[in-house]
Amino acid sequence: MASATEPSAAQGTDTGAAQLDEALAAAASIATTWASAPGPSRARTLVAVADGLDAAVDELVAAADAETALGDSRLRGEVARTTGQLRMFAELVTRGAEIDAIITEADPSAARPDVRRMLYAIGPVAVFSASNFPFAFSVAGGDTASALAAGCPVIVKAHEGHPRTSALTTAVIAAALAGAGAPESLLQTVYGLEAGRRLVVDPRIRAVGFTGSIGGAQALMALAHSRADPIPFYGELGSVNPVIVLPHAAGSRPDTIADGYIQSLTLGVGQYCTNPGLLFVPDDGGLLAAIGRRARAATGGTMLTERIYQQFQRSVDEPAWSQLPELGHGSAAGERAAAPQVRHATLDELHGAIDALARERFGPAGLVVTYDDPMCLLELLPRLPGSLSASVHAESDEYELAATIAAALTTRAGRLIFNGWPTGVAVCWAMQHGGPWPSSTEPSTTSVGATAIRRWLAPVAWQGWPDELLPQALRRDNPLGLERVVQPGPVA
Amino acid sequence: MASATEPSAAQGTDTGAAQLDEALAAAASIATTWASAPGPSRARTLVAVADGLDAAVDELVAAADAETALGDSRLRGEVARTTGQLRMFAELVTRGAEIDAIITEADPSAARPDVRRMLYAIGPVAVFSASNFPFAFSVAGGDTASALAAGCPVIVKAHEGHPRTSALTTAVIAAALAGAGAPESLLQTVYGLEAGRRLVVDPRIRAVGFTGSIGGAQALMALAHSRADPIPFYGELGSVNPVIVLPHAAGSRPDTIADGYIQSLTLGVGQYCTNPGLLFVPDDGGLLAAIGRRARAATGGTMLTERIYQQFQRSVDEPAWSQLPELGHGSAAGERAAAPQVRHATLDELHGAIDALARERFGPAGLVVTYDDPMCLLELLPRLPGSLSASVHAESDEYELAATIAAALTTRAGRLIFNGWPTGVAVCWAMQHGGPWPSSTEPSTTSVGATAIRRWLAPVAWQGWPDELLPQALRRDNPLGLERVVQPGPVA
Numbered sequence: 007m008a009s010a011t012e013p014s015a016a017q018g019t020d021t022g023a024a025q026l027d028e029a030l031a032a033a034a035s036i037a038t039t040w041a042s043a044p045g046p047s048r049a050r051t052l053v054a055v056a057d058g059l060d061a062a063v064d065e066l067v068a069a070a071d072a073e074t075a076l077g078d079s080r081l082r083g084e085v086a087r088t089t090g091q092l093r094m095f096a097e098l099v100t101r102g103a104e105i106d107a108i109i110t111e112a113d114p115s116a117a118r119p120d121v122r123r124m125l126y127a128i129g130p131v132a133v134f135s136a137s138n139f140p141f142a143f144s145v146a147g148g149d150t151a152s153a154l155a156a157g158c159p160v161i162v163k164a165h166e167g168h169p170r171t172s173a174l175t176t177a178v179i180a181a182a183l184a185g186a187g188a189p190e191s192l193l194q195t196v197y198g199l200e201a202g203r204r205l206v207v208d209p210r211i212r213a214v215g216f217t218g219s220i221g222g223a224q225a226l227m228a229l230a231h232s233r234a235d236p237i238p239f240y241g242e243l244g245s246v247n248p249v250i251v252l253p254h255a256a257g258s259r260p261d262t263i264a265d266g267y268i269q270s271l272t273l274g275v276g277q278y279c280t281n282p283g284l285l286f287v288p289d290d291g292g293l294l295a296a297i298g299r300r301a302r303a304a305t306g307g308t309m310l311t312e313r314i315y316q317q318f319q320r321s322v323d324e325p326a327w328s329q330l331p332e333l334g335h336g337s338a339a340g341e342r343a344a345a346p347q348v349r350h351a352t353l354d355e356l357h358g359a360i361d362a363l364a365r366e367r368f369g370p371a372g373l374v375v376t377y378d379d380p381m382c383l384l385e386l387l388p389r390l391p392g393s394l395s396a397s398v399h400a401e402s403d404e405y406e407l408a409a410t411i412a413a414a415l416t417t418r419a420g421r422l423i424f425n426g427w428p429t430g431v432a433v434c435w436a437m438q439h440g441g442p443w444p445s446s447t448e449p450s451t452t453s454v455g456a457t458a459i460r461r462w463l464a465p466v467a468w469q470g471w472p473d474e475l476l477p478q479a480l481r482r483d484n485p486l487g488l489e490r491v492v493q494p495g496p497v498a
Numbered sequence: 499m500a501s502a503t504e505p506s507a508a509q510g511t512d513t514g515a516a517q518l519d520e521a522l523a524a525a526a527s528i529a530t531t532w533a534s535a536p537g538p539s540r541a542r543t544l545v546a547v548a549d550g551l552d553a554a555v556d557e558l559v560a561a562a563d564a565e566t567a568l569g570d571s572r573l574r575g576e577v578a579r580t581t582g583q584l585r586m587f588a589e590l591v592t593r594g595a596e597i598d599a600i601i602t603e604a605d606p607s608a609a610r611p612d613v614r615r616m617l618y619a620i621g622p623v624a625v626f627s628a629s630n631f632p633f634a635f636s637v638a639g640g641d642t643a644s645a646l647a648a649g650c651p652v653i654v655k656a657h658e659g660h661p662r663t664s665a666l667t668t669a670v671i672a673a674a675l676a677g678a679g680a681p682e683s684l685l686q687t688v689y690g691l692e693a694g695r696r697l698v699v700d701p702r703i704r705a706v707g708f709t710g711s712i713g714g715a716q717a718l719m720a721l722a723h724s725r726a727d728p729i730p731f732y733g734e735l736g737s738v739n740p741v742i743v744l745p746h747a748a749g750s751r752p753d754t755i756a757d758g759y760i761q762s763l764t765l766g767v768g769q770y771c772t773n774p775g776l777l778f779v780p781d782d783g784g785l786l787a788a789i790g791r792r793a794r795a796a797t798g799g800t801m802l803t804e805r806i807y808q809q810f811q812r813s814v815d816e817p818a819w820s821q822l823p824e825l826g827h828g829s830a831a832g833e834r835a836a837a838p839q840v841r842h843a844t845l846d847e848l849h850g851a852i853d854a855l856a857r858e859r860f861g862p863a864g865l866v867v868t869y870d871d872p873m874c875l876l877e878l879l880p881r882l883p884g885s886l887s888a889s890v891h892a893e894s895d896e897y898e899l900a901a902t903i904a905a906a907l908t909t910r911a912g913r914l915i916f917n918g919w920p921t922g923v924a925v926c927w928a929m930q931h932g933g934p935w936p937s938s939t940e941p942s943t944t945s946v947g948a949t950a951i952r953r954w955l956a957p958v959a960w961q962g963w964p965d966e967l968l969p970q971a972l973r974r975d976n977p978l979g980l981e982r983v984v985q986p987g988p989v990a
């Protein structure tokens with residue numbers, strides 16, 4: 007579909023209805039073939055895509071820097087993360103680890119049939135890419151990698167913040183797919199809000215992946231759920247990412263904690279869904295003062311888009327926020343530049359205005375909340391909205407307290423971090439990047455890590471089939487050598 | 499909460515807002531304790547509940563037969579299925595099989611932290627029980643069993659078709675919980691549509707399980723998704739369950755197939771979500787005639803409720819249905835009694851009216867669709883709505899064709915059956931009871947089988963924690979002896 011997408015991007019125009027229909031038809035036409043391609047074959051294609059992107063890194067980074075101002079080193083790191091992600095899923099499907107086979111052997115004495123269950127690709131999926139990761143959560147990003155690995159053709163709705171990067175990425179991938187002998191329509195890119203809306207309601211699309219704002223997610227999720235045949239909508243949205251500093255940690259290493267906090271808060275001009283929006287510290291002077299000093303010395307920078315900049319300004323102009331005392335305000339220069347700011351509230355003040363204060367301000371704005379007694383946090387934490395992460399800083403002599411706090415956080419966040427900061431999500435097997443609303447729309451799923459692939463798969467149980475008609479993954483002699491869970495039949 | 503629920507049931511009145519609030523508060527108050535109870539302890543409670551139900555089987559069956567007319571032997575079987583289900587989940591959590599631990603060891607050379615992920619109970623859940631299974635999909639049914647096993651307190655909205663059975667089941671469970679030293683508020687039952695609606699929108703409820711009609715699901719799902727914090731809605735709805743009889747199977751054993759079909763179609767007066775609503779057979783006389791004979795000899799019976807009976811009558815009075823030629827019409831006597839009926843359409847006729855004909859008629863009504871060339875089915879099958887099951891009947895000399903048909907069905911149904919019938923869902927580890935809309939609202943989940951428990955769990959990743967602060971399931975020496983997936987760190 008390079009033919010359908012490149013002109014749009016080159017001209018900066020939205021994808022029209024006819025082009026979109028062509029893209030959907032192309033995706034649907036190859037869905038069964040791609041779903042039934044053996045894992046190692048899908049893996050080779052993913053690796054070819056990763057190699058193609060790595061080879062084009064200079065061009066890709068130049069295009070993205072011009073559109074997002076994220077800077078060369080950050081963007082190079084992001085391309086590496088993106089290709090690493092493709093290779094991780096390639097490794098996963100080479101081993102058949104996504105198949106999740108469960109076998110129940112027949113038990114005639116209990117009238118129990120032979121039942122064999124595995125996961126299957128659900129069909130073409132739509133992926134909505136994010137503004138803040140022009141590679142890792144965009145055309146070639148995590149949702150695309152996991153969906154392709156699962157066996158689903160992907161149509162990406164490019165983010166309007168980096169259309170040229172999206173078009174270039176699409177072209178690089180198209181060349182890599184062609185080189186690997188795979189259909190180019192495995193990955194297609196479309197442009198414009200209307201094309202995005204049409205994607206979500208088209209019967210050929212079987213699930214949606216989304217990374218972005220709460221408002222954007224709500225609109226698209228409503229479309230997905232109002233279809234004649236509602237489909238899953240997997241959104242990764244905003245998050246306030248509470249960080250709790252326990253008293254002894256605050257007392258023993260205020261400078262280290264203040265350094266880590268300001269670095270995490272201002273990384274990428276604060277434009278991370280894992281940004282530490284709420285920091286809880288004991289109500290004594292040392293750490294607060296250290297944070298104030300570093301906030302005043304911090305520099306912000308150009309935000310991703312004018313729209314994001316305007317939204318950030320509006321969010322810090324809200325009275326509930328702007329009337330709070332400032333611990334420190336940094337500097338910023340340039341177009342659409344945001345300066346770091348850190349404000350202060352007491353735990354009681356947060357309790358009294360939790361909806362207004364415990365919410366994401368996408369940018370370098372942090373709220374430091376002081377507490378007298380850490381046990382009082384146990385009343386507050388269950389009231390916080392769901393987050394992608396929650397962090398605890400503790401010394402070894404306050405581990406009991408740390409354990410109590412952590413237990414209270416397990417139903418509030420998808421990832422719990424010890425003596426660390428939430429920005430920087432490792433792409434690894436065990437990663438969980440999700441959580442209760444509004445951090446994600448489906449708390450049982452993740453958008454980063456090996457299990458992200460499960461969003462694009464659905465189980466099918468085969469009951470009573472002769473061996474020669476079963477998929478290889480379910481045959482009695484296990485020809486693929488998979489790890490399978492087996493409920494044994496009666497012992498002979 | 500027996501105090502809150504028994505008076506309602508005894509008086510046949512709906513649960514009021516104050517009683518409901520009391521039930522929700524009770525569920526919320528024990529959620530953390532129950533979620534963190536060790537698996538073997540949760541398992542003992544489930545087994546105590548199962549034992550209590552088994553001991554009360556005579557009373558339970560008498561109550562249910564008076565309300566549903568399902569008959570003694572069917573209902574005894576259903577109680578056994580229900581308690582077997584509780585014991586299956588008890589066994590599962592005794593082994594910790596629901597925890598699904600994945601460990602990523604740190605790799606400092608790749609700046610990769612130590613990340614350890616496991617599943618946690620998501621909090622109190624609401625379960626909407628079904629009309630047609632007063633035990634197995636009701637107060638003590640599959641959703642309750644899997645949610646309790648997962649560590650979630652349950653509030654059941656009783657089906658209005660069997661309130662006394664629901665109240666009696668609740669009382670038996672309350673006694674069993676008390677005897678086991680578990681809080682009675684682990685399982686509470688409420689009555690009435692308004693109480694059901696309030697449950698779904700209450701912030702203390704973290705997910706909804708539902709078994710019932712498409713219309714009922716749509717209304718409640720919209721409520722769940724329109725909350726300020728949308729929650730997962732796991733519905734198991736209607737299904738048309740296509741059955742495809744290939745030519746040689748039809749030719750070689752018409753009587754066996756006709757017998758199996760009519761039995762499956764009329765079982766429980768056709769009131770199963772797995773009822774074989776669409777049967778595809780070759781266009782020749784033998785099998786059609788055999789089906790017609792058995793349909794005319796078949797007897798129906800009293801339906802579950804007056805409302806279901808009226809709905810069935812309306813569904814078979816629709817012109818699209820009633821104008822089709824009848825292959826056979828059976829008999830029925832008694833109050834709200836439905837007679838089996840089997841009608842006939844060609845594949846072309848089905849193509850032309852697929853929305854009207856390829857949909858569930860909840861009751862003993864079957865459509866037999868004749869085809870000339872089985873390859874023409876490959877155009878039709880992708881157009882069918884999602885189903886809980888699809889079945890293929892084939893002889894060994896048409897296995898190639900059977901495999902082609904099965905491949906086309908993997909994205910249309912959650913369970914594929916060979917030379918069998920869809921009614922009767924074995925409760926076993928590998929079972930899949932779900933599928934694309936409208937068979938379920940979340941095709942990646944199941945409401946029967948071991949993996950049903952995953953609906954009530956959400957992952958949490960622990961990043962960088964010292965061993966003594968980790969949950970036992972994630973500690974480095976694996977003290978619970980769990981099967982865990984490990985992404986190893988660098989070899990020393």
